[in-house]
Amino acid sequence: MRGLSKSFNGIAAVSDVSFVLGKGEFLSLLGPSGCGKTTTLRMLAGFVAPDSGFVTLRDADITQRPPYQRDVGLLFQNYALFPHMTVSENVGFGPRMRGMPRSERAERVQWALDLVRLSGFELRKPSELSGGQQQRVAVARVLAAEASVLLLDEPFSNLDAKLRLHMQDELKELQLRLKISTIHVTHDQEEAMSLSDRLIIMNAGRIEQNARPETVYGSPANRFVAEFMGSCNRLADQSPVPRNGEFDLGPAGRLLLSADRSASGVREVFVRPEHVDVALTGAFENRENVLKGSLVRSVYLGERTRLHILLDNGQSLLAQCANPPGGREEIENGSRLDVHVPASALFLIGDVDYNGTSAS
């Protein structure tokens, strides 16, 4: 798709969004609610007509085709199973509408139900199934229709946490096995990262970054991505950048960038909570990039502990430490701490540059 735009009542919901989906690729559109990801998906499915731009599928322009002539399958958030039909009628609906003869259709339904391990449920009504089973029927239904692109509209958000992980695994496995090109819309970063070959981060109708999950998390293109993906501490925001690559954080200490990274244009410096080391004052003697502060409170989260730290220059900083077996020694609130911020863990983000960073 290229340069896709749509506005509602004069408010741009999606502006100039372009990307390419590779064959067999799993792509996630990720962003906060209202960022335009769902509108984009609905334009791909043909439920919303774009104001401008094109949608092409294997070199054919399908922008003006109605939803039923698109060869694009959509898995709905609420599954949208037909309540008056049985499981096999639901699954067989796509083939039936495409004029597949009855005997072939039965095979197709069986094939799809086998894929989602729901054989034996053919004659049940959707209301007689659990949430996970309903989702499996929805998956079987969309697969039986043999679309060449699969669209997923937050399909896991109605499931409880355990089942969600399970269904994600199952769907991902099916996607790999059948090599279906897939576009997945979600606001759940963990879900997006675990499933996708590539992420597109959207905000306010635009693409902020289009890259592999590792790249998006490890080197965010801009401040929005940095703060949206996981949590991030913004340590400095100085313009122009100090010549020697050294940021002065006042009473908390200094931050030194390695020489080759103090490139021009760097403005903001971020670090992720899990990339800092924290210890009681004095433990990091003779190291560079050690900031001073005190503990505000610590939050125990099972496999890790989150520390809320107030640096001596008044900035807040989040740190996360993995909990060792047997638990960690408790640090009292108010204790003086040293925070080691390795230069290699710093993200450097240049002047706001929203468009140049994302190649389509």
Place this chain on the structure above:
Amino acid sequence: MRYAGEGRSGSRLLGGYLVLFFLYLEAPIIIIFLASFNDGPTVRFPPVGLSLQWYEELLHIARDGSGTKPGLVKALWTSAWLGVVSMVGAVFAGVLAAYGIQRYRFGGRAILRQALLLPLLFPQIVTGIGLLLWFSQVGSVPTWARLLIGHLIITLPYVVVTVSASLQTLDPRLEEAAMNLGANRIATFWHITIPSIRSGIVSGAIFAWLISFSNFTVSFFLYSGELTPLPTWLYEYLQHFLDPSIAALSTLLIISTFLVLAIANRLFALGRLAGLRK
């Protein structure tokens, strides 16, 4: 349901109220029912004596098509087909109208909706007089067409209301899902929309039939001697005779209406609205 600490006196009071309420509501039916078993020549309540003679008389009236009390069977027949044709027409037009209003946004939509429902709010006598004046302007419209047009006007709103209510509970994503699976608009409407709003359509149809079958006011302005719906026939009959055979006929009509409703309820599960099925 009683919460902890609440006494029984409250629920007794409620029970008593309910009994009185339903007695009041059904009193006319009960009176007619009992009066039909009168032994005397006049409609009395409480009935004098007990006999089935007025049901017998009713049979005589029905058999004797051209006697002193003519036309019962023909009137019954007229009302029946008028009801059925009005019902079919109102369902056809009403479903399409409700769907258009519910699913599409267009200029004048709100006005159209109000216009469709207006006959519900208008006194039927106004509708009747208006139609009468109009038909006399137009000239030679046959009686059957006059009656049918009049009945379509008063039955259509019921279908629009019940079908709109069903459509509101229908998730538009079901229709999107069908289209996504390759069904065009007509196939989607036929395979997904219609079955999903079935209960609204059926209850609208039953309403339409009952409203048409029992309508007096509008028919009164439009009927003629050779084509008389049952309620107007009853009215004419009452002007000449006042015997309990009318009560007997009413009782039979009430019972048959009950039967129709009970069968429809069995067949279509009217109590359960589309989408709320468990």
